[in-house]
Amino acid sequence: MPEGPSQLFEIAAAHHKFSLGGLGLSLSEPTFWVVLIYGLFINMQNYGIDQNYVQRYMTTKSTKDAIRSTLFGGLLYIPVSLVFVYIGTALFAYYTARPELLPAGTPSDQVFPHFIVTGLPMGVTGFVVAAIVAAGMSTIATSINSAATVVLTDFVKRLSKEELSDKKSMNTLYLTSFLVGFIGVLIGLLMMKVNGVLDAWWKLASICSGGMLGLFLLALMKRKVNKAAAIIAVVVGLLVIAWMSLSPLLPENETWSFVRSPLHGYLTIVFGTMAIFVVGFVLTLLATNRIHK
Numbered sequence: 001m002p003e004g005p006s007q008l009f010e011i012a013a014a015h016h017k018f019s020l021g022g023l024g025l026s027l028s029e030p031t032f033w034v035v036l037i038y039g040l041f042i043n044m045q046n047y048g049i050d051q052n053y054v055q056r057y058m059t060t061k062s063t064k065d066a067i068r069s070t071l072f073g074g075l076l077y078i079p080v081s082l083v084f085v086y087i088g089t090a091l092f093a094y095y096t097a098r099p100e101l102l103p104a105g106t107p108s109d110q111v112f113p114h115f116i117v118t119g120l121p122m123g124v125t126g127f128v129v130a131a132i133v134a135a136g137m138s139t140i141a142t143s144i145n146s147a148a149t150v151v152l153t154d155f156v157k158r159l160s161k162e163e164l165s166d167k168k169s170m171n172t173l174y175l176t177s178f179l180v181g182f183i184g185v186l187i188g189l190l191m192m193k194v195n196g197v198l199d200a201w202w203k204l205a206s207i208c209s210g211g212m213l214g215l216f217l218l219a220l221m222k223r224k225v226n227k228a229a230a231i232i233a234v235v236v237g238l239l240v241i242a243w244m245s246l247s248p249l250l251p252e253n254e255t256w257s258f259v260r261s262p263l264h265g266y267l268t269i270v271f272g273t274m275a276i277f278v279v280g281f282v283l284t285l286l287a288t289n290r291i292h293k
Contacts, residue, residue: 011093038266051146148176214276233280241272
């Protein structure tokens with residue numbers, strides 16, 4: 001910083017970069033409460049149903065170790081997130097003080113890569129790029145392996161009329177890994193045209209995982225769930241998720257105003273999950289009471 005480290009905090013404070021967001025109760029804006037509720041649900045999804053996390057639980061020696069690992073990971077998430085947020089705040093302050101160093105019109109997602117290439121010494125740039133590649137490879141490998149395992153275990157083996165040999169199982173894993181990797185490359189190329197990749201990913205995660213989290217919570221709270229109730233609950237939840245996800249794409253005029261969702265996109269996973277859980281829970285209770293009568 002031209003005037004020293006203190007200038008970073010002065011610029012950030014002047015532009016409210018240390019603010020936790022508005023404390024209003026509006027559900028149509030990313031207020032503190034909306035982001036907090038979203039964070040609670042998305043982390044329940046991560047630690048409860050995400051295969052990337054579940055397969056890590058499977059490597060522990062006991063349930064106690066798995067619980068300890070989960071608590072440690074959850075607590076570590078807070079300081080790690082603060083570090084990432086601080087990097088973004090520091091970059092904002094740096095280029096506010098030195099605007100001539102950032103080309104005009106640079107998308108927000110490209111500011112950090114631009115700084116790595118142009119603002120760091122050559123040796124440090126190499127270490128940072130190597131660290132990013134290593135982190136990306138580990139995450140991608142975990143996701144591909146998880147997807148292949150799910151396809152083999154939950155679909156191929158269940159639908160197969162005969163027991164699969166080890167060779168056929170491995171071939172299935174190889175083929176699925178290739179297809180998932182290929183699809184991932186295509187999605188990555190498409191995401192290059194999106195300004196605000198992280199924000200887009202959060203919304204996609206809400207859409208894709210809301211239904212699974214609702215079923216997980218329903219099975220966790222109610223040991224015996226009525227099959228028909230679960231199916232109806234999933235349908236209702238998917239309709240809620242589809243409405244909240246697709247209605248903002250409708251034209252902004254009076255004709256469609258009553259159809260458009262007034263809720264922020266972060267809340268898709270919240271209302272989708274709760275719709276499945278509440279509908280499934282209530283219908284299961286009604287079915288159980290009817291049987292007892």
